[in-house]
Amino acid sequence: MHEIDLLTIVTESILKERLINDLKIAGVTGWTMTAAQGEGPRNRRVSEVEGGNIRVEILADPHTVERVWTMLKDSYFSNYAVTAWQSKVQVSRADRYLGNESHG
Amino acid sequence: MKTRISSLLGVGELNSTVQYDSNVDFGTSLSMATSNVLSVPVLVFLLGVISVRLKADLRLPDPVYQATAIYLLFAIGLKGGVALRASEPADVLLPIVVAIALGIVIPILVFVVLKWMTRLDGIDRGAMAAHYGSTSLVTFTAALVFLDSLDVNYEGFMPTLLTVLEIPGIIVGLLLAKKYASTRSQVEGANSRDSNSRDSISRDWIREVILGKSVLILFGGLAIGFLTGVQGYEQVEPFFGGLFTGVLALFLLEMGVLAGRRLSDIRTAGVGLIVFAVVFPVFAGTLGIISGYLAGLSMGGAMILGVLCASASYIAAPAAVRLALPTANPSITLTSSLGITFPFNLIVGIPIYYLVAQALENWFL
Numbered sequence: 001m002h003e004i005d006l007l008t009i010v011t012e013s014i015l016k017e018r019l020i021n022d023l024k025i026a027g028v029t030g031w032t033m034t035a036a037q038g039e040g041p042r043n044r045r046v047s048e049v050e051g052g053n054i055r056v057e058i059l060a061d062p063h064t065v066e067r068v069w070t071m072l073k074d075s076y077f078s079n080y081a082v083t084a085w086q087s088k089v090q091v092s093r094a095d096r097y098l099g100n101e102s103h104g
Numbered sequence: 105m106k107t108r109i110s111s112l113l114g115v116g117e118l119n120s121t122v123q124y125d126s127n128v129d130f131g132t133s134l135s136m137a138t139s140n141v142l143s144v145p146v147l148v149f150l151l152g153v154i155s156v157r158l159k160a161d162l163r164l165p166d167p168v169y170q171a172t173a174i175y176l177l178f179a180i181g182l183k184g185g186v187a188l189r190a191s192e193p194a195d196v197l198l199p200i201v202v203a204i205a206l207g208i209v210i211p212i213l214v215f216v217v218l219k220w221m222t223r224l225d226g227i228d229r230g231a232m233a234a235h236y237g238s239t240s241l242v243t244f245t246a247a248l249v250f251l252d253s254l255d256v257n258y259e260g261f262m263p264t265l266l267t268v269l270e271i272p273g274i275i276v277g278l279l280l281a282k283k284y285a286s287t288r289s290q291v292e293g294a295n296s297r298d299s300n301s302r303d304s305i306s307r308d309w310i311r312e313v314i315l316g317k318s319v320l321i322l323f324g325g326l327a328i329g330f331l332t333g334v335q336g337y338e339q340v341e342p343f344f345g346g347l348f349t350g351v352l353a354l355f356l357l358e359m360g361v362l363a364g365r366r367l368s369d370i371r372t373a374g375v376g377l378i379v380f381a382v383v384f385p386v387f388a389g390t391l392g393i394i395s396g397y398l399a400g401l402s403m404g405g406a407m408i409l410g411v412l413c414a415s416a417s418y419i420a421a422p423a424a425v426r427l428a429l430p431t432a433n434p435s436i437t438l439t440s441s442l443g444i445t446f447p448f449n450l451i452v453g454i455p456i457y458y459l460v461a462q463a464l465e466n467w468f469l
Binding site: 012014015018035052079080 | 166423426427430431
């Protein structure tokens, strides 16, 4: 087993396509998306009409995760309802998630 | 079943089958109009609003909500397509041109009027313009159900006008906001709240508006209805026609909950916005009715065009505005369009537009 970074992003479902696109630009090669419900400090969003929130989980190398954080800070945090957190998780087949660095 | 299909066939046979009495007195039409409040869809909507007050969550599960929205859009498109095929192109062309013109003029009016009435900045006024320039499928549908219940005929191709009016208003509203933002960022320097990454945003919103799910389903339904005609429609009529009002009622339960949640925000909206959300629809509705008559529509058709102009979008426009104008405050636009204008139109607006259309009928027809 190997230790690897797990980045979880919960945000407005309206941003689905844009977020996935930006993640790919940041070098993310895989993600898991589920529907999410919840409430945050903003508590008012159009997603109420458009299908709630999404929760996107990414396993990646530290550099890619760093690029995603930068992307979130630059284009998402100020205007949209976003919660994101990072944690260490144990995975087998770590090379599956630590894609080649030249991607970024 | 036959009567419903024949009522789709539009203006061609309208002249021979006018079923309402244009000489009914005001009191009679008023009582017909107030019966609107006692229709199942409207009462279900009120149930949704009350449920929020009672803290009971009657929201439909998300997939069900999505499915009913798809059903309504497709059913409306399909019926419209069948009727469009049966219409003379010459009868449809002028109303389409008029609808596009209204789709451009109304958001500009919203942008200007809100400057007088409120202290909203150009970004929020542009967002409001996008919402009020676009249309509400459910208000439109409720108006059709209202006219059907009174046996008033209308041109079957009206869903074509719904499709046509859906997009221009959103684009004009967003352009107004963008223009305001770029003017202001020139004045104030690069620190303006909408100056960052504007290029990357414009790419997404154009796609969102033009290829938005709701427009695609509505347009797809129109095309399929047009291609298959009455024969094709007969095969699916029990599902898309017979169940229609019932599904609409279910959808309105959801809308009632969403509108009910906005009610508490109305207090914070400010007098100007509240007055706007009630008065502007009546003004825009009257403008639509007059334009409808000038475009050669029947009384029912002119009233529906009025409803289209009076209604504000709360599905397509919020999505596009959220992507294109991230700094616009969704709480303002949704409180206004979903919390005030939508219930107003559904409960008292539709009868008002009917009475206005009736009152103006003698001037034009």
